[in-house]
Amino acid sequence: MINRLCLLAAALAVTGCAHNSTDSALEVGSNQVQLRQIQSRAFDTTDKTKTLRTVISTLQDLGFVIDKADLELGSITATKLDGYALRMSVTVRPRNAKQLLVRANAQYQEAAVTDPAPYQAFFSSLSKSMFLTAQNVD
Numbered sequence: 001m002i003n004r005l006c007l008l009a010a011a012l013a014v015t016g017c018a019h020n021s022t023d024s025a026l027e028v029g030s031n032q033v034q035l036r037q038i039q040s041r042a043f044d045t046t047d048k049t050k051t052l053r054t055v056i057s058t059l060q061d062l063g064f065v066i067d068k069a070d071l072e073l074g075s076i077t078a079t080k081l082d083g084y085a086l087r088m089s090v091t092v093r094p095r096n097a098k099q100l101l102v103r104a105n106a107q108y109q110e111a112a113v114t115d116p117a118p119y120q121a122f123f124s125s126l127s128k129s130m131f132l133t134a135q136n137v138d
Helices: 002-017 021-025 030-039 048-061 116-134
Strands: 040-043 065-070 075-081 085-094 100-108
Touching: 030 040, 030 100, 030 116, 040 116, 048 065, 048 075, 048 085, 048 100, 048 116, 100 116
Parallel strands: none
Antiparallel strands: 040 100, 065 075, 075 085, 085 100
């Protein structure tokens, strides 16, 4: 009887300490909004296929290996293995009738990259590539 009471008390104690991660997982704070702004750029084009091909070329120029590319969904996943594991996922979608929105999401090991520097480097290279592509320069 005492063993059952102790077991019941232990079960209640462990259950009471459990944290509901869905509450915190769905919170949208100012940090997520700022990160989304860092991760996103709009480009004045409506050619999704050409933009996706330019994103692939840019990632390869930066030393990434393309893991998956789905032109229909507008998503590309690439990994850079240069002494570390950096994974980049890029999506391309229409922003409005005249622009496409490119959003990059980087992960180092299993943690999201929140430092703006890698995103700035990627978008700087992508902007140059987009300009050259628009001018038909290979």
